[in-house]
Amino acid sequence: MFATCCQRRQKAPLAGGDQMTAPVRVRFAPSPTGYLHIGGVRTAIFNYLFARRHGGTFILRIEDTDRQRSTSEATEQILDSLRWLDIAFDEGPYFQSQRGELYHAHLQRLLAEGKAYRCYCTAEELERKRRQAEAEKRTYVYDRTCRERDPHEDPAGRPFTVRFRMPDEAPDHFADLIMGHIPIDPAKLDDWILARSDGSPTYNFCVVVDDADMRISHVIRGNDHVENTPKQIMLYRALGYQVPQFAHMPLTHGPDGSKLSKRREEEYRRQGISVSVQEYRRMGYLPQALFNYLTRLGWSHGDQEIFTREELEQLFDLDHVGRSAGVMNPDKLRWVNQQYLMQSDDAELARLLVPFLAERGIEAADDERLSGICGQLKPRAHTLVEMAAMANYFFKPPPAYDEKAARKWFKPEAAGLLERVAAELERLEPFTDAGLEEAFRRLADELTAGKLGKLAQPVRLAMTGTTASPSLFFIMAVLGRDETLARLERAREFINGDAGVT
């Protein structure tokens, strides 16, 4: 089936022989033990896109077998994050906690067929053996103490785990759609635990049973699962189920080069990244931008950087998924977000901006005025948080003037300039963007030798408190005559009062 002479990790062919006709069914299976991890989202996206591309089915399965750590709040958060990103599933969510009977039935069947056995070794004994193996520098595998015991001689009443009776014959490799040809080390194929001593099924067992039951055709998941795969494959076979195709995607790393970890959240925060999807929402990223960025992290389509959702659903493929881990780069994410901001509809942005303004104590309505402001601000901001910050002076007079700018533009003679401007604006008709520009050009000819900048900068400083802003004429028109004049007056007072200080 595979050219054994070829050692290069050539990607396995997408569909091989008998699997040609099987419908594409993929799943995303997060465990609800906290917020949705950004690496998890990327896995979800790849699965989702793969399903869309092949006209398949995307299934959501909540892996909540760990009853201690799983919470319904976490499930809600995961659902909410997926909704935010517009990653819709076609089936589910299924909850493993509600599928106990299925696992139990499979367990009984394996036991009855002699493909699994009860193990009475205690956790302490196993721990000791594990440590000993470690001391002797051996790789620990279960020593099969309980494997050959006659079931009738089982010690009664003692708790037991159920172990998989690993067959001796195993394939020497498995095919991975991303990683290629992965060798299977028979030494690592041990009699792993299917069910804990409290009767609950383990992850590796549930995954196989569920994936088989749900007729999953392609298992697309993180690279950290490759080592589980051979064991799972053996279970599929023992159960007589068809083995799905596997695609292990490279993990997402932090700037330090190691796997993103929830424990390093503080460190990441300082660098502008996070492991939590919801945090990106708070930071003012657009879901489409995050989706685009995460997809491009590890997948590419020539030189294209920005994709519409439709393009992604049409173009995504496993062939162009790289094999090496990707590092989260906040600068690139910010740029992608800006691209989406610029493409966004002004009214839509206004709607999105309202809560971010509220965060800053600005109660604004998503009206036409705000839409106009968004239109001006969108190429200047990278995130909604930045945009809200930039919008400040449209709602409140500048709380202070930038010091350096004031030294440069608020010299004593500027007071006279501002006074002339004010006098002109008092009777300007119409008080519009265009009207203002015309008036300013005229004034500049008269007052600053035609240098519009010399006139505009002090006025801009008076309006915004800084020297960087969208078109000054737009700002004044939005503020209106009264507020414009009021700010001009405030600036004059500032100059007259502080002129000697600087």
Next chain:
RNA sequence: GUCCCCAUCGUCUAGCCAGGUCCAGGACACCGGGCUUUCAAUCCGGCAACAGGGGUUCAAAUCCCCUUGGGGACGCCA
């Protein structure tokens, strides 16, 4: 430690499977310039990489081997 995986600019990547068109292309960031009422946006230009060493070949970023570096997995977690 054992096993597995990975390796092109600082980062994301194209190119690799089908060796020559690659003194390696794009993007982010950074630097310079144009445009401009400022700042953005935009346009033009610049800096910057095939980890190292051996092979194979007329020819290697591309194929093979080794070394080095990085990552991941080694649970009655998922």
